[in-house]
Amino acid sequence: MERWFSRITMFWMLFLGEVQSQDWTKCSTGCTCDGNKMSVTCNGLKNVPNDIQKDAKKLDLGFNSLSxxxxxxxxxxxxxxxxxLDINQLQTLPIGVFDQLVNLADLRLNTNQLTSLPPGVFDHLTKLTILGLGDNQLQSLPHGVFDKLTELKTLSLNDNQLRSVPDKAFDKLSKLEMIVLTDNDWDCESCDILYLSQWIRVNSEKVKQYTDGKYFADPDGVTCQGTMESVNKITKENTFQAGCPTTTQQMATSPASTTTTETMTVREKQTKPRMKIFQEELFSKASIFFCQVIFTQHVSLVVIHILAEIPLLHIVCVVRKP
Known part of the structure; x- marks a missing residue:
């Protein structure tokens, strides 16, 4: 009797073990499952299956039609x-879509159609070491979007439409070893480029480019839109915005949501046409010369007051009269 009970018990254990292993044989439609590696690979899908094994460690949804x-x-x-999620048709990412993936170390979103990222989309991925965002249509990045990724080692932002990155965008990435920034629309005529320019100079060995199947350091390969000038060569001195704040001043200002008077002044200078500035300077110099001629010839104050109908001449001539 005891021997018979032992055999029944062993049978049930084997049966239950077989049933449990069959969880990985019952793979989602369009997917293949590897129970040993705890991985799932899916092809030909337009939606993410809702019956993927809950204990899966790896999920490959690349080369699908996910929009x-x-x-x-x-x-x-x-x-x-x-x-x-590489090579899909994703245009947006919903808020909170990755919030439960607290063990995620590798997230690939390359070659999609993303134009923007929701704020805080990566905040829960504190174990992430690899993040691929290359070959999308990103036009800007939210402030602080990478701040929680303190374990990140590799970041791809190449082949997007980025004109600049937010101030301090990469400052929290203390373990970063490689970043790819090539083929963007970096706007080197804007004060906003100064943070990225200085960051590349300080972290030149981390700035890589992919060629012939391998990555190599190439900080000069990150170039300004429409030119071959390297972003890391841009400083406030060699741009036409003489009023750009220094990096120290930028760091000391309030968060980006607050618009300071200094920032407004910079923007006004950025939008003011160069020709207009040149014309004003030329007119001012000509006015000073004209006034000097007036005073040399001892022209009466009456004439000066007549000329005062022109505001700039009034200021220059009356104030400068000996």
Missing amino acids: KLSPTAFHNLKELTYLN
């Missing part, structure tokens, strides 16, 4: 360490 994600698409997959 959008549900905010809860990955909320049951808390064990994921790798998520590949």
Whole structure:
């Protein structure tokens, strides 16, 4: 009797073990599953399956036709360490879509159609070491979007439409080893480029380019829009915006949401046409010369008051009269 009970017990254990292993054989439609590596690979999909194994460590959704994600698409997959969404048609990312993936170390979003990122989209990914955002249509980055990624080692932002990055955008990435910034629309005629320019100079060995199947340091390869001038060569002295604040001044100002008088002054100088500035300077010099001629010839004050109908001459001539 005891021997028979032992055999029944062993049978049930084997049966239950077989049933448990069959969880990985019942893979989502359009996907293949590897129970040993705890990985799932899906192809030919337009939506993320809702029955992916909850204990999956790796999920490869690359080369699909995903155009959008549900905010809860990955909320049951808390064990994921790798998520590949490369080469899809994603145009936006919902707020909170990655919030449950607290163990994620590798997130690939390259070659999609992302034009923007929601604020805080990566804030819960504190174990992330690799983040790929290359070959999208990103036009700007939210302030602080990378601040929580203190373990990040690799960041790809190449082949987007970025004109600048927010002040202090990379300052919290203390473990960063490689960043790819090539082929963007870096606007070197804007004061906003100064942070990136200085950051590249200080971190030149981290700024890489991908060529012939390998990455190599190339800080000079990050170039200004429409020219071959390197971004890291741009300083406030060699741009036409003489009023750009220094990096120290930028760091001392209030957050980007607050517009200071100094910032407004800089913007006014940025938008003021060069020709207009030149014309005003030329007119001012000509006025001073004219007044000097008047005083040399001892022209009466009456004439000066007549000339005062022209405001600039009034200021120059009356104030400068000996």
